[in-house]
Amino acid sequence: MTAAAKHLTPVTLELGGKNPCYVDDDCDPQIVANRVAFFRYFNAGQTCVAPDYLLCSPEMQERLLPALQSAITRFYGDDPQSSSNLGRIINQKQFQRLRALLGCGRVAIGGQSDECDRYIAPTVLVDVQETEPVMQEEIFGPILPIMNVRGVDEAIEFINQREKPLALYAFSNSSQVVNQMLERTSSGCFAGNDGFIYMTLTSLPLGGVGHSGMGQYHGKFTFDTFSHHRSCLLCPAGLEELNKIRYPPYSDRVQQLVRWALGFQSCTLL
Template structure:
């Protein structure tokens, strides 16, 4: 059966085989084109984000400014990132004029599949890293944000040669066809269920992948925490994008001695941010679909609602909701909520809370609010997660110098900044020999001092 997208991949591979993408000029040109597209069409992107699920202005601009910052990083550091890196060799070889070198070379045509929750940022950030590393890119925006996808479909051909960057829109059928092709690298952001599909498809061609997935992200608030700081940062981190943020705090473990005060302050913080009726707030986004609104609303247990609880499925709206006291048997604790419903669990002993967290799938993010360094160290040293914050939420994903990615069920591979360039580059290791110095490691071995010959490989 013919594949609709074979010609797109073939054109990009031919372009890649010309070696033009390996040069600094090509990479800089792609970065410049991406920057122009974002700057010249900023309002169009913001309007599309609002149209698809009423993203508020801050969250709209966030999706533009972050990729622009990524472009700026690569523009400023590209020369350094592309330089051959010296690598140490055993002293015996070094004395004979040998040296080690590490080269970073692009993989080749790369498929980037983006999610709906940040449909500009989480499609373009990986693409920018791939282009900086010298890889042509085929972009697949989320079909559940049709206005954004249509905007990409219109703009990408205006700013890019399709041999360098092209876009494919559509849904499951289009993704399935794309995944049949032998890409040189695949970058997927989305659910763990689809991540498994991507990984199985990639295995057919032994294609390397980065999978940015998700999970139910734990947050711990101990008895020493600054509650005013904690509640504001948790309320915002959890409810931004209507909770549809893969690094959002998924649940809170709060020390029982401060639990009531924590709940009272959290309720005040949510009301201060979104008002008595968040459905009328210009700063609160909608769920992406009726299906997702219905799914998240089903997690609301009326007897445990201490704040919020209202929803409008046809309007794709679920109110910021706090459930307390929650337990591991509750529906909201059985999977990633990915919506504005926050379970809060009391704990008495930090070790018991940590043990419960460790027995769940490894999350993409985790957070702790504490002034007790021993508690902080214990939590960070014991709980495995992709990345996170101490006395803050979510903001680690804005920092170029902090590699971003998951672990276990929350994903594999890291990107951002240098880590992104390295991840989208093949590491080519070289031993540079001295053509004028003999190194006899060849047979016949009879009569030779083999130990002496091999000693040059010792450190």
Template sequence: MTGEEIQALLDAQRAFFNSGATLSVDFRIKSLRKLYDAVKAHEGDIHAALTTDLGKSAYEGFMCESGLALTEISYMIKHVRKLARRTTVRTPLAQFASHSFTQAVPYGNTLVMSPWNYPFLLTIDPLADAIAAGNTVILKPSAYSPATSAIIEHIVAECFAPEHVAVVTGGRAENTALLEQKFDFIFFTGSQNVGKEVLRHVAEFLTPAVLELGGKSPCIVDASANIELAAKRIAFGKFLNCGQTCVAPDYVLVERSVHDKLVAELAKQVERQFGATPLENADYGKIVNQKHFERLCGLIDESKVVHGGARDAQSCRIAPTIMDGVVASDAVMGEEIFGPILPVLTFETFDQVAQGLKGKAKPLAAYLFSSDKGHIDRFTHELQFGGGCINDVVIHLATSEMAFGGVGESGMGGYHGKRGFEAFSHVKSIVDKKTWLDLPMRYQPYSNALYEKLLHVFLR
């Protein structure tokens, strides 16, 4: 799509929004129900597209993408009427007599830019939030997952008029053309480097934005942890979607006294969950493309591989790989891995871990396996990260009841459920002042002693 075509599409959406059509909550619910029904009707097509793009099985496709998308849509259908309602707040005595309230209103014309690793979920989730809040939406899915982009485009065309919701496909040229337009709100999920570019563009128009980025998410295992269960859950979360998950445990920090046991259990769990030869497992996916496959291969230090390491360049597949004896200067620790490589580092004391993490960029997620209440308290209160789990990994994002988002280098803003509605809304603060009484003390001249005393009573 050319820049002129994008401009025409945005103009049509702006006119549609200005008509007031999206302000009706009934209209929003009807739109969400159409989307829900379409996702249900096209589940097979969605899962087939995910298999084409990422090698995901239908089971994983539903568990991690279409099923979670349905959950978010149904949450919005159930709660949008309440979320869109005005909320009365207390009026201070100095503003008597009046009624004070807040009212959530849509931003207007919004842009949702989504990534390739969970291409359906991370497009449809924010779309549901944006529709529920009463916006128009242009979706820009990743060019790296073309089969999923195609089914998203089909579903959107089936459910919505283009002046309400539309899909723009393509690569960098289309991204640039979109970011050169003035939107009322932008929602971006992707890498930190592209996130910085998005932020530079939105600054030109002072456009509010939510950025869902990434980072090196640590997984801490101390001596008090249930090591067998920790290994089971870490292996699941790390190698889900071949490690191409923004909140996957990027690396493990394990207390020295349980290091050997954890590494052995991790190796056992890889074989139990993915088989002795994971590259022959039909339910184990692939790296999205050759570029990322080669990047990941460059991060593997063969001398430190203690389990896995097999790869097939033709199918872009890398077996779950555990690297031990890793140090901070190794290549695998120099960037977010975003693949099925798990480095293991060792620590002596929890204080050493806490102080070390405080000096690093704030990650999108962090995980702690422990039964030590002191360590859990320090993890919860001292360390800075977007979100995380205690004695599990990744599952904190699979709920509409809590916001999901980063902090600092890993992003800004959050969404899911109520927070998703709020992300795509501006909340107006309004005072409805009554006309039957007008308190005189705010007006000049300021010479009345009684008024001054009353002012001090009101404002304290």
């Protein structure tokens, strides 16, 4: 942005961050697992709006873990490393960073890694402490920590105590719970009972005080953002007699005519 400012070049700025995903007790764990596993492990988790961590009760966690394992196996097979549908970490630096995060909490699903292949298995971590590195930085990889909360109020408090996320997700069969998450939190974008905003929304709004960036993109908004909107006025070469009213000197008669013309809201001065 500093470099662009030197040339008065407009920018669309998107910042990273940790995107919370609250899972209420009142929902189908397999449906949640399917949707969360899909957009957490898409591109090996390397998308800016992927859910970064789950918030749920201990009871829901016990129901989610086998459902997540089932979804991962269904998507990527018994050996995810051999699946053509699972990506790899972009470079060695990011691989080393992510592999270090595997030491946080306890691995409940996955956890395998292969440095030569830059492979990290779709992983779920439990018993994670909020002070651990995996909860202090954007993960941007196929690792999903689960934090336990007692309900929607505690989840909202947890979210609001931290930096405003780029994306926020909530799963519940209760529209009241989803609406509470929407109305009592702030985020760049929000999805109830689904996710993958990156693919499903036509525009990702990023502007506003406290949001993660500024501007917007996707769909038509991408075209508008990166287009130069130039004001154009096209006039006929003739009709100069009508234009004379614009030119000085401004006699009393001309001023009266201008005041009269401006008194009509539909009037357009040439």
